[in-house]
Amino acid sequence: MFARTGPHELRYLFIDFNAYFASVEQHDEPALRGRPVIVTPLKSEYSGAIAASYEAKALGISRGTSVAEARRLCPDIAVRPARHDRYVAIHKELMVEIERHIPVEQVCSIDECLCELDRTETTRLAAEAKARDIKRGIARNIGPMLKASIGLSTSPLLAKLASELVKPDGLTLIDNSMLPDALVDLPLRAIPGIGEGVETRLARAGVNDFTGLWKLQPKQARALWGSVEGERFYYGLHGYDIRRETPAAKRMIGHSRVLSGEYRRSDGARIVARALILKAASRLRYYDLHAGAMHFTAKLASGIALGHEAVFRPTQNSWRFLRELDAFWPQIMDVVRSSDGANAELKLVSCYLHDLRAEPPPLDLFVSREEDARDARQAALWCCIDDLNRRYRKQAVVLSSQYGLDLNYLGVKIAFSRVPEAAEFEC
Ligand SMILES: [Mg+2]
Structure with missing residues (x-):
């Protein structure tokens, strides 16, 4: 059912601030x-800590300690009410900085994200160098106080667990040859995917520690979890790279965006759609893949959804993808024009590149060499633009239509209306 990556092939880099x-x-x-x-949720002496600095932790103060208790343990302690807008603003800066080094695959919570190493970074030496680059970049461009623990491993779950092992400012690698020894001391509840219910069922089956968990077979895990999630958990824990082997994860690169404000009008939505395509294309080139198809979807407030599937000669050229959008956009405009009032607004746009392949297309009798050469030249130009944008923090080179749009942040999903809990990790 699941293919396994090479036993030492590192794929994932997990960052936990x-x-x-x-x-x-x-x-x-x-x-x-x-x-x-x-940090307390309210400016009140009767609340408790939702975060504690490492200096406070050294005194026995942690998340959940009441303000009164913290003051008893450390009369000198600084108590600050939470400023969520500020935490979100810094989070965005951090994501921009991280994306200078590596694409952010998934924002797991306000202080955690999962990144995917490219094929040149799968050795210990290269992966650790990448992690150190990220740490240096954050210290230099954001600030030295924002330390992160980074985990490197073969599956998202193991990368997350590796990041937990050394805090603060850790850099920990777990490859399959180090298992299960590297994790035998881990309490079961510290593992994402094991909540109270699963823990109870595990205990009933006689599994009370990591060693017992490790010995479970996929079918047993499935039965204990009561769903295929148990089997997924098993493979993630044993270092199988499930995300890559799941067709949806392996064969598509793309983003979607729920539109708000000015971007719900058709001209604004088109700018966002183009930004999504450009971002997906940049990631495609990062992984040195070529896409032979693109799927685009637009949803209107009226509930009408318009989809477009384009198939073309595999390419890395952003212009090729944008041309497909341009060809489809008049159809969207027709529907927008025939709708009235709020129904004419667009609610969501999404774009996925698929039919991904590592090799450029072979020569084709019906495609001229000039045509191929032109496509390759344009793709090379886009690679240069990617390099410039990665090297400098801001979007150094953008299409004029995209100017001012927070392109770097598009496609990254986070709940802004509330502070996500660390337990919301759901890789
Ligand atoms: Mg954290």
Whole structure:
């Protein structure tokens, strides 16, 4: 059912920021650096800590400690009410910085994200160098207080668990030859995917520690979880790269975006759609893949959904993808024009490149060499643009229609209306 990657082939890099809210407070207020700090949900002496700096943790203060108890343990402690808008703003800056080094595959919570290494980065040496680059970039361009623990491994689950092993500022690698020894001391509830219910069922089956968990067979895991999730968990834990082998993850690169404000009008929606295509194309080139098809979807507020599937000669050329959108856009405009009022607004656009392949297309009797050469030249130009945008923090080169749009952030999904909990990890 699932194919396995090479036993030492590192695929994933997981970044977990340490004591994130407290670190942002220390970042913004230099007088707090090196001091015990807690962050509380409200400006009240009767609340409890939702984050504690490492200086506070050393005194036995952690998430959940009441303000009164924290003051008893450390009369000098700095107590700061949470500033969620600020945590989200710094989060966005961090994601932009990380994307200079590696594409962010999934934002798991406000202080955690999963990234995918490219095929030149799968050795210990290259993967660790990439992780150190990210740490250096964050320290230099955002600030030295925002430390992260980075885990490197063969599956998203193991990369996440590796990031948990050394804090703060860790860099930990787990490859399949180190299992299960590297994780035998891990309590079961510290593993994403094991909640109270699963823990109870595991205990009933006699599994109370990591060694027992490790020995489970896929079918047993499936039965204990009560769904295919158990089997997925088994493969993730044993270092199988399920995401890559799942058709949806392996064969598509793309993004979707729920539109708001000015972007719900057709001209605004078109700018976002183009940005999604450009971002997907940039990631395609990052992985050195070629796409032979693109699927585009637009949903209107009226509930009408319009889809377009384009098939073409495999390419890395962003212009090719944009041309497909241009060819389809008049159909969207027809529907928009025939709708009235709020129904004419667009609610969502999404774009996926698929039919991905590692090799450029072979020569084709019906395609002139000039045509192929032109496509390759344009793709090479886009590779240069990718390099410039990666090297400089801001979007150094953008199409004029995209100017001012937060392109780097498109496609990254995070709930802005609330602060996600670390437990929301769902890779
Ligand atoms: Mg964290």
